[in-house]
Amino acid sequence: MILRKLVKVPNITSRTHNSLHHRMLNFSTLFNPPFSPKPPSHLATNVIKSYFETGRVREARTLFDEIPERDVVAWSAMISGYSSCDLHTEAWVMLREMLRAGDGVQPNEFTFSSALKACKGMNSLSCGALVHALALKLGVLGNIYVGNALMDMYGTCCSRMDRAFAVFEEIGAKNSVSWTTLIACHTHLGDGHGGLRVFRQMLLEEAELNPFNVSIAISACASISSQVYGRQIHAAVFKRGFESSIPVMNSILDMYCRCNGLSEASRCFHGMTERDIITWNTMIAGYEKSDPYEAINLYSSLEFEGLTPNCFTFTSVIAAVANMAVLGVGEQFHGGILRRGLGDDLGVANALIDMYAKCGNIMNSCKIFNEMHVKNVVSWTSMMVGYGSHGHGKEAIALFDKMVQSGVRPDRIVFVAVLNACSHTGLVDEGLRYFKSMVSNYNITPDQEIYGCVVDLLGRAGRVKEAYELIEAMPFMPDESVWGAFLGACKAHKLAELGKLAASRVLELRPSVAGTYMAFSNLYAADGKWGDYARIRKLLRRMGSKKEAGRSWIEVRNDIYSFVAGDKLGSRIEWVYEAVDILGLHMKEARHNPDLECLEDGT
Template identity: 35%
Template sequence: MYSVVAESCIDMLYRCRNVVHIKQVHAHMIANGKLQDLVFANKLLYTYVQHKAMDDAYYLFDGMTMRDPTTWSLMVGGFAKIGDYGNCYATFREVLRCGVSPDNYTLPFVIRTCRDRKDLRTGQAIHGAVLKYGLQMDHFVCASLVDMYAKCMLIEDAQRLFDGMPSKDLVTWTVMIGAYADCNAYESLVLFDRMREEGLVPDKVAMVTVVNACAKLGAMHRARSVNEYIVRNSFPLDVFLGTAMIDMYAKCGSVECAREVFDRMKEKNVISWSAMIAAYGYHGKGKEAIDLFNMMLSCSIFPNRVTFVSLLYACSHSGLIEEGLRFFNSMWEEHAVRPDVKHYTCMVDLLGRAGRLDEAVKLIEAMAVEKDERLWSALIGACRIHGNMELAEEAANSLLELQPQNPGHYVLLSNIYAKAGKWEKVAKFRDMMTRRKLKKVPGWTWIEVDNETYQFSVGDRSHPRSKEIYEMLMSLIKKLEVAGYVPDTDFVLHDVEEEVKQEMLYTHSEKLAIAFGLIAIPEGDPIRISKNLRVCGDCHTFSKMVSAVMRRSIIVRDANRFHHFNEGTCSCGDYW
């Protein structure tokens, strides 16, 4: 009789489709005295947790006269799954108070909660508990700690734990590769190569992580090698991998390759379409982005918030003002997508670049959503282009209230004052940065040569071929000056003599990278460079003239977009 009733209860729990069914089984188990058996009580608790009915689960848990590590683990994991972090922590603390040893099921849940909340302090305390209970070599626990430290941006701590693991499975490697992808894409790809050398075969999740790392690095040779690996190993080009590859190729400088991937995808969702629209936006192809958006609508794919951010960005970076206004106004009326701060930021950028600053300000004043730092940065950027000092100062005050510790904001305002020749105010802001121990983000430029990536900073002489690079640069400048190039010293933001300003301009990192490219990259191949900041106006003019005088194609990826220089013109139409 016991086994028949027991099997009946278990069978009923397996067949539960909703909380009402579970409660019926719960009542049946009470009537048959089965809740006195810890095994059955835990199975019922597990079923409540699986259906995310944590109030009911807690009611059952609170009335249990016996509990084992499984019971506690179910409650900790259940609260973590529904995002109830307070109860997750509280239950875990109760585990420790009751003298129950946490296991490799409970700990990963709590550690992942610390990861999701970026709660490093609690995470480190739990790491201490891991050491206390001797679980530091447990694979699941250690992998969770690696993930937690990585997401909290303590990459060195994550690396130490990773290196000390006695065995690493594919998930752990993928976590570590993804961690580096967020902060050092080059190291992420080095780690991917190491993983394959150790005999692990990546799955789709690992490949998506690697593709994302390639996108951040912007290295076309790595993008091509990853693509070849995907094709060689017959990974299906599904929505997730295909969309990641669209983004990868777009950010590596080839919107054509991105479109080829898009066209090869058998299944596309709104994210895939949005990624391709964004790709056109990065490269200043606003009309192509609009055509694709219209095609998307004709395929009965409904746009979402991300789609409109991509579309408005494309309009902004192509000077399509009226089109951008039309799409913005249609969001809610035609597509039931309510604009958020990102959409307003795109519109402020679009209107500001066009010199319609009054309209941009009116739009900001009419906003019903909370303003953020990107919105004010967009307005300040427009003020810098059009020399509106008064409005720039107002926007800067709002920006500094939001993020007083961000050095980029001080640099942005300081640059506006420098351009206006207000050196006393430049000195004031630089003094504020010094007192607050804030440092300007240094400018770097990367270039691909022979499947290697080289890095340059302003005035850099660390490259082994530095002498050749500077000789090429000086020779190049003489040729450009004959063709009419005049250095634009407005972009030297220091109060120094004109000749000194010219010398400072000549050694910008972009110019050094281009000079190296002319030496090392065969004629006919494009010179591809990436810049971590916005390219300055003088370097933009310089690149256009090099493309004409030297008959070379130059592709520049800066912090905002791509510039394709050919025969003396840029794809941005000098609108960036």
């Protein structure tokens, strides 16, 4: 009777549970009654599993330690339990203890599949390869669970897709998990095309569609921004009745959000009968950039539905606040984050650094950054971008050096941040040094964005010839971001001929960019060539293309007023003009000469 009660651990209250646990510690009394010749360790294993399922890790370990003769099932339950609770290192330590115990217990296929999951969780290729060797020695590689787990480990740890694929090829009778795992490995590595190739192969080999492989295939479409493929799979989802699966629908929402289909995402979202927190997070993230106001509205509806926001929710909501630059709202969300104990989450803290910087409060960004216990490359980048946009280029650069000293390896995006900081502070030679170091010390191949930054760095400082030489020396065709940076330099330094060359290149690459025509016509105007100026303007009008209006907004006593140049906000617009006049006076006092040519009526 007592044993039957113990097996039902998850359903009991904590007080009852604690008292039971207190009695359970005496293992031999409970599990080895006088009439039983051998300890029924399978019952203890049952309880261990229940403990892990309810997160009672310490109790599981205590009970395990009490078992006099641990068999392979008990060891496997411990390794699996730790790994399921995301305690992968503990699972690994357990495996090592098992192998060293010297009691003749050998790992089986259950032990290996759980151990490989732990290696994947630790992102340790060396541990995974050790398990692989041992599994080979003990002849369990033919087991489908072991094969699939091995493939997953290789595909995740250090991106060894070559080895993952070799394992996949060796699996004789692949099952649906084998296919899903291989598609997921490709997709999670950012190779959506590869994921879809495998998905297509899976269909050719007449493997069945299921919610698992469909979710990851849609995620692959999202990663390559292909709404065309995404819609095809959406149609298959509809046909097979997988629309009742929340993860499948969440994937579809995410795909539409990332593939310029926000209205379609919204339609699907409203059609869902059941939604979880990931559904809401996906939509909030989808609206965060293009319609941050709606993202914040969604947050309110989520709370109204009684769901609990998590760190993903706040990361997106804080990003929405940053895009609107509404400090008061951001502070309120920050309070909510602290009340829920989510302030220590890395993603949330990174978003807060960015939000405070974009809302003009760089001091709070610094405070959050300095108080973080763990920082990743995004934390350092966010702080550097913040410093850069506040005109503190030197602080941004100092931070880069500090980051390297702390052992964080810079990625491509950090270099974008440091180059921008150098560019806006006029630290041209420092910027060029970082550009060279990126290639020689960190083996990062510069892409269009990086070249655009360096062209901007040289161009702003008036070193336009060097900027042009850099463009000429690029190992690939410069895109519109590179020529755009060059065009900006020509405009700033009134180099009409070179500017026309740059503008024509941008127009060749993206003929629909109205902003380029504007810059182009301004160059003619600056050059006094009014006939050419009129011709471009006429062309622009004929295209029906309109440069998107630069929108500004101001927060006055908790109300936000948004406007474009020449807009009328009733009597309140006077406040804005008054503020602009005061800024102009400040500029004159500081002996800055405002460039009024950049002002365009109605834009």
